[in-house]
Amino acid sequence: MALTGLTCTLSYKLLKRWLIRERPFISFPAINCGTRPLDRYSFPSGHTLHAACFQVMLTVAEPALALIVLPFTLSVAASRVVLGLHYPSDVAAGALIGGLMGYAAMSWLQF
Numbered sequence: 408m409a410l411t412g413l414t415c416t417l418s419y420k421l422l423k424r425w426l427i428r429e430r431p432f433i434s435f436p437a438i439n440c441g442t443r444p445l446d447r448y449s450f451p452s453g454h455t456l457h458a459a460c461f462q463v464m465l466t467v468a469e470p471a472l473a474l475i476v477l478p479f480t481l482s483v484a485a486s487r488v489v490l491g492l493h494y495p496s497d498v499a500a501g502a503l504i505g506g507l508m509g510y511a512a513m514s515w516l517q518f
């Protein structure tokens with residue numbers, strides 16, 4: 408799981424540097440930023456990417472726990488938009504990438 412987390416971090420950091428999409432509160436000053444961002448760019452959402460990756464890994468490894476953790480995953484995704492740190496498409500892309508990475512990791516581990 409730690410290796411998957413590191414891979415997720417590397418992936419989203421590289422994508423952010425390559426795609427260079429300003430955060431909503433930077434592009435639209437009327438949006439109040441709810442918290443200090445970790446970096447300048449928004450696409451994809453790293454928090455959502457990690458939450459979705461963990462959700463998929465947990466779903467494969469322990470399906471009974473997946474429904475218990477799902478509200479947390481959805482809350483992470485929603486909070487990124489509500490805080491003005493991400494566009495909905497940033498969150499959707501983060502969830503898709505994270506979900507695929509979680510599935511790939513579990514497939515590689517042959518769960």
